[in-house]
Amino acid sequence: MNSRNWRGSEACRTEDPELFFPKGTDAASMDGADAAVRICRRCPAMEACAEWAIDTRQDHGVWGGLTEQDRAALRRHGRIPQKRTPIQAFASIQDAYGALAQKDGRHVIWTGGNEVRIGSVRMTPNQVAWRARRRTPPVGRVFTDCDRDGCVRHLNDQAMRQARDAARTTTAERSAAQRRTA
Structure with missing residues (x-):
């Protein structure tokens, strides 16, 4: 305008x-x-x-x-607010993922903005990548486990984090039990 x-x-x-x-x-x-x-x-x-x-x-x-x-x-x-960039809109999650996610070795890098619109729903890159790759909704928030900026391949949801934490607890308990018996 x-x-x-x-x-x-x-x-x-x-x-x-x-x-x-x-x-x-x-x-x-x-x-x-x-x-x-x-x-x-x-x-x-x-x-x-x-x-x-x-x-x-x-x-x-x-x-x-x-x-x-x-x-x-x-x-x-001396700062002037920056202009907002319009949110990119796509017909489907697969369309957004195909257009904005680029394979780079072991990583998939998101090349779009911080948010896209799929129909009338706004989604983050992690949400788009999760649903595009797994074809199921995540449990809770989706986070990356990768140190590479923009990577949307190495993701986990709440269910995965809880399972990982439970496995760590079980391993720690086994190690403690072994130390006690040794």
């Missing part, structure tokens, strides 16, 4: 303006500011609005998902 023509498409235009201009720093005001930021995050004009607020040095209110404190910190440190 062009930074010049963002007005009129903002999500806040149908909301109570008081929400975007908290009157203090008490808990109720901060809850209002948090609610305003959540509205901003779903707004197509968020980036342009934030840019405008920073450029025009708006000192009060929530603009483009940034509170007064956020904008002051950005100005103080």
Whole structure:
């Protein structure tokens, strides 16, 4: 969206303006500011609005998902928020995995972003890789067991971690029993 023509498409235009201009720093005001930021995050004009607020040095209110404190910190440190990259969308898990996972020796490296959309569901690279390779949903969160950045081949879920922990406990108990009998 062009930074010049963002007005009129903002999500806040149908909301109570008081929400975007908290009157203090008490808990109720901060809850209002948090609610305003959540509205901003779903707004197509968020980036342009934030840019405008920073450029025009708006000192009060929530603009483009940034509170007064956020904008002051950005100005103080000379940082401007980076543009969001759109989430890549795919028709199936296999399509996403095929397009964004590249085999590299013993590893499979994820070349896409931190999130993809499969239909209307957002998924992490680990979730996509797990389901693409195993064709079953994971139990709990999926983590990598690999030190290689971006590797989505060496994954484990909660069930695998519990089984591994149980095996370690059993091995440790056997070792302790052997030491006692020796």
